[in-house]
Amino acid sequence: MIDYNRYLNSSIRSLSPSGIRKFFDIANEMENVISLSIGEPDFQTPWHIRDEGIRSLEKGKTWYSPNRGFADLLKEITNYYERRFSLTYNPSEQTLVTVGGSEAIDLAFRTLVEEGDEVIIPQPAFVCYNPLCVMAGGVPVNINTKNEDKFRLKAADLEAAITPKTKMLVLPFPNNPTGAIMERRDLEEIAEVVKRHDLMVLSDEIYCELTYGGRNHVSIASIDGMYERTVVINGFSKSYAMTGWRLGYALGPAPIISQMTKLHQYGIMSAPTTAQYAAIEALKNGDRDVKRMRDEYDMRRRLVVDSFNDMGLTCFEPLGAFYVFPCIQSTGLSSEEFCTRLIMEKHVAVVPGTAFGDCGEGFVRVSYSYSLKHLQVALARIREFLGELNHGSQAEGAC
Amino acid sequence: MDKLLNLLCTNSQFSVAELSAMLGEPEDYIKAQIKEYEAKGIIKGYQAVVNWEDVEDSYVEALIELKVTPKKETGFDEMAQMCMAFDEVESVYLMAGVYDFALIVRGETMQDIAMFVAKKLSTIDGVLSTGTHFIMRRYKDRGMNLTDTDSKDERSLIL
Numbered sequence A: 001m002i003d004y005n006r007y008l009n010s011s012i013r014s015l016s017p018s019g020i021r022k023f024f025d026i027a028n029e030m031e032n033v034i035s036l037s038i039g040e041p042d043f044q045t046p047w048h049i050r051d052e053g054i055r056s057l058e059k060g061k062t063w064y065s066p067n068r069g070f071a072d073l074l075k076e077i078t079n080y081y082e083r084r085f086s087l088t089y090n091p092s093e094q095t096l097v098t099v100g101g102s103e104a105i106d107l108a109f110r111t112l113v114e115e116g117d118e119v120i121i122p123q124p125a126f127v128c129y130n131p132l133c134v135m136a137g138g139v140p141v142n143i144n145t146k147n148e149d150k151f152r153l154k155a156a157d158l159e160a161a162i163t164p165k166t167k168m169l170v171l172p173f174p175n176n177p178t179g180a181i182m183e184r185r186d187l188e189e190i191a192e193v194v195k196r197h198d199l200m201v202l203s204d205e206i207y208c209e210l211t212y213g214g215r216n217h218v219s220i221a222s223i224d225g226m227y228e229r230t231v232v233i234n235g236f237s238k239s240y241a242m243t244g245w246r247l248g249y250a251l252g253p254a255p256i257i258s259q260m261t262k263l264h265q266y267g268i269m270s271a272p273t274t275a276q277y278a279a280i281e282a283l284k285n286g287d288r289d290v291k292r293m294r295d296e297y298d299m300r301r302r303l304v305v306d307s308f309n310d311m312g313l314t315c316f317e318p319l320g321a322f323y324v325f326p327c328i329q330s331t332g333l334s335s336e337e338f339c340t341r342l343i344m345e346k347h348v349a350v351v352p353g354t355a356f357g358d359c360g361e362g363f364v365r366v367s368y369s370y371s372l373k374h375l376q377v378a379l380a381r382i383r384e385f386l387g388e389l390n391h392g393s394q395a396e397g398a399c
Numbered sequence B: 001m002d003k004l005l006n007l008l009c010t011n012s013q014f015s016v017a018e019l020s021a022m023l024g025e026p027e028d029y030i031k032a033q034i035k036e037y038e039a040k041g042i043i044k045g046y047q048a049v050v051n052w053e054d055v056e057d058s059y060v061e062a063l064i065e066l067k068v069t070p071k072k073e074t075g076f077d078e079m080a081q082m083c084m085a086f087d088e089v090e091s092v093y094l095m096a097g098v099y100d101f102a103l104i105v106r107g108e109t110m111q112d113i114a115m116f117v118a119k120k121l122s123t124i125d126g127v128l129s130t131g132t133h134f135i136m137r138r139y140k141d142r143g144m145n146l147t148d149t150d151s152k153d154e155r156s157l158i159l
């Protein structure tokens, strides 16, 4: 018998598997579950975008693309950042097309982080940053964003976490799982600290098109003095409902992008060709689709936030992504207990806040990437669940 | 497009509270707006979308094409009024194209509809010709999927 542990890289072995696996196992095995747990758009990719992918296949475009991505796509990406966020990037030197935003995040860590470098990662956050940071040799330093700050990152908290070893800040806004955004004023305060301590920023802007209440996404790269310190990560998954196409990109200073491109060239060669043809169409003619989906998410968002507040699970108004993050402390249950009982008793799946960092305790992530009809049914069941809980004992707690 | 009307078109049973939440407008405003639409005849009524195929088998619908000679004074309107008057007629549309009117006609049997067309419609003064197309099956109606193939959620990743 081979002892595989002798062969396995010790860093990867020590990465903790998701602590809430047990919960997901229950969710997966149960039938008739009404889920509010999915983290991708429920919309299908708009037809004209799919059609361009199909057409490229019909024309026999089945080869690798250039390492960086097709020139037309690079140009459309930079046009888009100019048009939407007034940021100018050079398509041939500052832009790289990747396999989802996910690959771009991985490349950025591996390109910028050295053994022992500290990377500040606010939580609750998407699950990939800590493990990818560790695999790059970095040390994740997690700081907690708080409900009372609407889960925005505060300059003072950032300042307090900085040590001489700090090299980079991950800025995951609009945020999965909280739905928090950062407005210009918030970013200016963060930028001040970042510049003073000479840090780099990895800005994950994958949800940039999903902001509500008239707030347009602001990229930290557009704050004075931050352009040269920021690697922007973005992609097509959320904005254009293209998760399965696996396409994203990175924008940033040429010396960084060129090293990331080198790594991408050896590890991946090039992002999927068919997806790139579809993405060109998305950027050229997809604005109306983006607006249609955003309006629809917005309506759902209002309904869900209103319902949770009405049920007594207080919930700050999330202005981004497609999640709400209600506080469940008033039930006296832990996040995991809440989710387990909700699925066992009412067959509704939501995700414990602890899946996104320990500080998610006391909260659950509810995705509203579902039809209104689906949401209505699920919300009614959650209301029943709470009614029955209250009938039992009631604990005091406040968020 | 009016968001309130759009929402009511997808589901007229949303509560005022739900509509108010979704649209970010006060409940009183929503109530008043609906009243106004009703008073002005912009909202004509509220109906259920029924999948009749699952209820009774003696139910037939047909689309009837009509070619007519418009009346001198009243154009197509008078002809439309005459068609509308029949209980059998569900819908009357004036069309651009090779024929003038499309009617949706309802009956218990094909025979019913055939007789209706032969005896009542084609005998109207000014009707030049009719074409009857029986509806075999309704897959989607007013935006709703009437089949039981409600698409399954194939998304599998949670985080």
Ligand SMILES: Cc1ncc(COP(=O)(O)O)c(C=O)c1O
Pocket (backbone or CB within 6 Å): A039, A099, A100, A101, A102, A103, A126, A172, A175, A176, A204, A206, A234, A235, A236, A237, A243, A246, A247, A248, B159
């Ligand atoms: C915050 C965040 N960043 C990045 C990603 C990765 O997206 P993709 O690799 O599909 O571009 C996700 C996906 O859920 C996400 O939530």
